[in-house]
Each structure stands twice: as structure tokens, then as C-alpha cells.
Amino acid sequence: MPPAGSWASSAARRRNMQAIRSRDTKPEQLIRRLVHANGLRYRVAARPLPGLRRTADLVFRPKKVAVFIDGCYWHGCPEHYVSPKTNSSYWSDKVAGNMARDRDTDQRLEEAGWKVLRFWEHEDPAECAFVIEKTVRPAKDSA
16 A cells, blocks of 8 residues: 555555656766766756756756756657556656656757757767767867
8 A cells, every 4th residue: 555645556666766866877977977077067957047947967057058868767768668567647647748848848948049968868978978078069160
């Protein structure tokens, strides 16, 4: 039986869900380490826009670049997301809401002049770091 007032299907599920990190995940840490080693400095888990109650995983304020490293389950990765067998309608709605919020966040940031980079947790961290560096520190014009 779930704890009183809880949306979790059981006490064990509730404990499991509470243990899931919303920041400082392994994919985030790997990418941050590589980006930092390339000499780039950034804010971690920061709000790109003061009035927007959403945080990006890495924020490069002067360059107006926001980086998100999305978990395959929580953000509905087309390659890896599998709908759960238990309480599937709740979780499917939850993930669909996350995806809609991601699109809304992208749109709001782009309208404010920001460049948004999104990566899946399964992507190669070195490739992600390379794309981030090329975006934040574009090559000088040779003209």
C-alpha cells in the first residue's frame, strides 16, 4: 500500500523515485568535466532567464547558450524510452508533459536570443563537449 497522500504505487517505489537525481548525474558530470578541461566556464543547474522557473544543466550567460542533458526515460527518448508496465497512464502522461515543457523551454529561450543545445544521456560525452565548445567558442573568421 502506498504511503498516505503519495502518488507512488508502493513505499518501495517511493524510495526508489526519491533517490533519482535531478542534477549532477553521471552523464552531466562527464560532459562538464570535458567542457571544463577545454577551458570553458559555466554555471551549473542555473536559470538562463530570471523569470523562467526552469534550469539548464550548463549555462554560458555571456554567450547565451543553455545546455540540457536529458535522461532517456524522463524526457521520452525515441530510441530508449519504454513505457512502464505499472501505472503506465500516469507515467506516459508525466513523460509527455516533460517533453511539452522541454519544447516550451526551447521556444522561450530562443525567443529571448539564446542558443539551446540538448543531448541525450546515452550520447558520447566527448561529442557533446565538442558541440558545446564549437557553439560557445566559434572558430574565428579567416577573412
